[in-house]
Amino acid sequence: MDLSGALWASFEKARKEYEKAKEHGNIEVARKKAKECANIMRALAKNSPQYGDIYLKRARKWEEIAKSKKKMYESGAGKEEDEFKSYIESLISKSKVQWNDIGGLKKVKRLMMETIVIAGLNKPKAIKPWKGILLYGPPGTGKTLLAAASAGSLDATFFNVKADKIISKYFGESSKLVSKLYEVAKEKAPSIVFIDEFDALSLSRSMDTSEAARRMLSTLLSELDGFQDKDNDEFVLTLAATNTPWDLDTAILSRFPRRIYVPLPDEEASKEIIKIHTSGLDISNLNLTKIAKKCVEKFYSGRDIANLCQQAIWNMIREENKNLAELSKFSYNELRSKELKIRPLRMEDFYKAFEKVKSPLTEEDIKKYEKWDEEYGG
Numbered sequence: 153m154d155l156s157g158a159l160w161a162s163f164e165k166a167r168k169e170y171e172k173a174k175e176h177g178n179i180e181v182a183r184k185k186a187k188e189c190a191n192i193m194r195a196l197a198k199n200s201p202q203y204g205d206i207y208l209k210r211a212r213k214w215e216e217i218a219k220s221k222k223k224m225y226e227s228g229a230g231k232e233e234d235e236f237k238s239y240i241e242s243l244i245s246k247s248k249v250q251w252n253d254i255g256g257l258k259k260v261k262r263l264m265m266e267t268i269v270i271a272g273l274n275k276p277k278a279i280k281p282w283k284g285i286l287l288y289g290p291p292g293t294g295k296t297l298l299a300a301a302s303a304g305s306l307d308a309t310f311f312n313v314k315a316d317k318i319i320s321k322y323f324g325e326s327s328k329l330v331s332k333l334y335e336v337a338k339e340k341a342p343s344i345v346f347i348d349e350f351d352a353l354s355l356s357r358s359m360d361t362s363e364a365a366r367r368m369l370s371t372l373l374s375e376l377d378g379f380q381d382k383d384n385d386e387f388v389l390t391l392a393a394t395n396t397p398w399d400l401d402t403a404i405l406s407r408f409p410r411r412i413y414v415p416l417p418d419e420e421a422s423k424e425i426i427k428i429h430t431s432g433l434d435i436s437n438l439n440l441t442k443i444a445k446k447c448v449e450k451f452y453s454g455r456d457i458a459n460l461c462q463q464a465i466w467n468m469i470r471e472e473n474k475n476l477a478e479l480s481k482f483s484y485n486e487l488r489s490k491e492l493k494i495r496p497l498r499m500e501d502f503y504k505a506f507e508k509v510k511s512p513l514t515e516e517d518i519k520k521y522e523k524w525d526e527e528y529g530g
Contacts, residue, residue, distance in 0.1 A: 156199055163192040183221035190214035236325075236332040240311070243333075244340070247310045249300035255428050255454065256421020257294060260287075260414055264298060267410070268306050271342070271387045282410040284376055284390045286350070288397035288529075289414035289521060290513055292455030295393035298414065299346035302391065309340040315353035318368075327371040334375040334388065341386040350392040351399045369401070376407040397524055405528065413525040416518065417454055422447040425454050429461035434496035443502050450506070451513040463505035468497055 170185035193211035197204040251261055264285070271281040287295040296312075303310035311333065318326050318333075337343040347353060353372065376390060392408060394400065405411070417425060422444035427435070447457055470476065472493040479487065 156196060159192055159196050159199060163189060163196070166192060179221055183218050186214050186218035186221055190218060236329055237336060239329070240333050240336045243311050243313055244336075245310050245312060246307075247300040247304035247344075249297060249304045251301050251305060253428070254294055254297050254301055255424030255426075256417045257298070257414065258421075260298065260412055261301075263410075263412055264302055265305070267389070268302055271389065272306070281387070281389070283388070284392070284408040284410070286397070286400075286405070286408035286411040287391060287393045287414050288411065288524070289395070290416055290453055290517065291395045292453030293414045293416060294454045295414050296346070296348060297454075299344060299391045299393070302389070303344040303346075306342055306344070308342040308344050308387075308389075309337070311337060311343060311345045313345065313347045315347055315349045315351075318353065326368040330368055330371045330375060334378075337388045338386045341388055343386075343388045345388060345390045347390065347392045350394040351396045369404075373403060373407060397528070398520075409530070411529050413521065413529050415521070416451060416513070417447070417457065419444040419448055421454075422452070422457055425457045426461060429458050430465070430497060433465070433494065437496050437498055438502070439499060442499075446506060450509075451511045451515070451518065452509070453511065453513075456509055456511050460502065460505050460509045463508050464497060464501040467501040467504050468495060471495075 166185050166188040170182055170189060173179075173181035173185055190211045193207045193214060197207035197211065200207070251265065254261065267282050267285065270279065287298060289295065299312075300310065302308075313333065318329055333345065337345050353368070390408075397411075419441070423440045426438075426440060426443060447460070450456075452460065469492065472495055479490065482490070
């Protein structure tokens with residue numbers, strides 16, 4: 153039976169797929185399609201003996217193409233590994249943040265300090281430090297600072313990872329990047345892996361997520377499971393931060409048995425934050441209690457309070473330096489010889505600042521966090 157028509161149709165389909173894979177830089181798919189083209193040519197040689205030599209010659213040509221693609225793929229794999237490792241190492245920093253640099257959050261800091269201390273102590277095998285901590289709460293409450301202080305206090309290698317950067321930078325290769333992240337973290341232990349915007353990485357699997365995202369989630373779960381092994385002595389603590397804990401997959405939550413609510417600052421914490429962000433300035437004329445109370449009423453986060461202080465400071469600077477913009481005619485070295493005029497901060501500076509700084513949070517938002525904390529926190 154003459155199968156040449158069907159074989160040629162198969163060949164054209166494989167050839168087009170090869171060209172498409174080649175165009176998109178997918179070397180492994182291109183290799184497979186080139187091999188498929190070679191096999192079809194050999195089948196054509198058997199089906200049409202009169203053109204056998206021609207088809208066999210073409211088959212050998214496609215086989216050579218397949219071999220060259222294989223070499224490219226194998227050499228490229230090593231380069232890919234180097235590229236992944238290089239990117240992961242670019243996320244490393246040595247944190248200088250200490251616990252005293254964070255205003256308020258006494259309960260949260262105590263819980264995290266306990267984890268860090270237990271990690272370093274000699275202890276029976278039955279006592280194991282937490283390997284995964286979920287930090288959740290409104291935006292700007294200090295989750296990143298807490299992670300940095302954990303690394304700073306332990307003098308640990310600090311991996312500051314934005315979840316969306318893993319997904320977008322290496323789309324389709326994110327699962328490999330997650331594996332490389334933990335491979336390097338083990339090499340450089342003790343390590344703190346801080347994954348910010350964690351909900352972007354681990355949205356509930358009931359939601360519409362891509363196959364690549366699901367593979368990455370499975371890899372992350374496997375890596376987290378690996379640190380629960382009894383024989384695993386490396387200290388690699390994963391700190392995950394999210395503003396929307398209710399969006400997290402239940403399988404992810406089970407890998408983070410320690411879940412810590414990072415709330416908005418109360419009055420005492422607000423005072424501490426104000427002092428930190430006005431350090432070096434005269435604040436003797438300020439009624440810190442009054443300012444802190446207003447911060448709580450307005451649902452200010454730590455970040456909002458920092459912005460409030462900066463706005464108040466700039467109100468003072470503009471008042472004392474009326475012609476500040478005119479100094480732009482001087483070079484940087486010339487500016488270094490001049491001095492900025494300052495005065496003690498006043499309540500009026502803060503009253504004006506309150507008009508500029510707005511919190512996006514409402515009482516209903518806070519109740520939602522508190523309810524989730526009651527049900528799932530611990």
